[in-house]
Amino acid sequence: MIEIGSQMVTGLWGHMQQRFGSQVSPKNTSEMMRAAAALLDTLDIQERDQFMERFVTTVGRTIYTPFSVGQATPIWTLPEQLRVAVHEHTHVVQGDREGWVVYDTRYLASSSHRAGYEAEAYGSDMEIEWWMSNGKFNPYDFALSRARSLKSYACSEADICQAAATMALRAGLVIQGYVESEAAKVAIEWLGRWQT
Numbered sequence: 136m137i138e139i140g141s142q143m144v145t146g147l148w149g150h151m152q153q154r155f156g157s158q159v160s161p162k163n164t165s166e167m168m169r170a171a172a173a174l175l176d177t178l179d180i181q182e183r184d185q186f187m188e189r190f191v192t193t194v195g196r197t198i199y200t201p202f203s204v205g206q207a208t209p210i211w212t213l214p215e216q217l218r219v220a221v222h223e224h225t226h227v228v229q230g231d232r233e234g235w236v237v238y239d240t241r242y243l244a245s246s247s248h249r250a251g252y253e254a255e256a257y258g259s260d261m262e263i264e265w266w267m268s269n270g271k272f273n274p275y276d277f278a279l280s281r282a283r284s285l286k287s288y289a290c291s292e293a294d295i296c297q298a299a300a301t302m303a304l305r306a307g308l309v310i311q312g313y314v315e316s317e318a319a320k321v322a323i324e325w326l327g328r329w330q331t
């Protein structure tokens with residue numbers, strides 16, 4: 136297991152922001168995030184506190200975090216903060232690739248697109264987890280549990296099954312050492328340099 140320290144996490148987030156042109160904003164002081172939390176709660180899609188405390192949310196190039204980068208909490212440990220940097224920047228890459236209006240509309244309006252985008256982002260999580268654990272991480276377990284977590288994203292059962300299949304295929308590539316996602320590539324390259 137790679138030793139993950141506070142400076143390493145802060146440095147990686149800084150590097151990713153510079154590389155992908157993103158910014159980090161505290162979730163709990165954002166009016167938009169509070170409004171979104173209230174709406175999701177009212178619609179019974181996701182409980183308010185869960186959305187505010189357990190989920191990082193990316194809107195455009197702004198990443199709203201429920202933690203201060205580099206300060207570990209029981210929920211947001213340093214390895215989790217490192218993993219989520221890669222996850223959220225994969226959403227930035229998706230928005231750039233597809234155009235932000237198309238991406239946001241599909242993400243919000245379509246269960247299958249949302250499940251597909253998340254499955255792709257979880258694939259990049261697996262790549263960074265594999266790197267952090269020196270190959271000890273089990274991507275198949277991760278694929279299954281993350282597929283189940285898509286229930287919290289109001290995805291349909293059929294779309295969750297599709298996402299699970301996609302992630303299981305990706306897990307097979309991860310254990311062969313493939314790093315396909317741009318965000319994971321950038322992170323692993325930087326972390327490798329930082330270590331030496």
Ligand SMILES: [Zn+2]
Pocket residue numbers: 222226253256
């Ligand atoms: Zn995501």
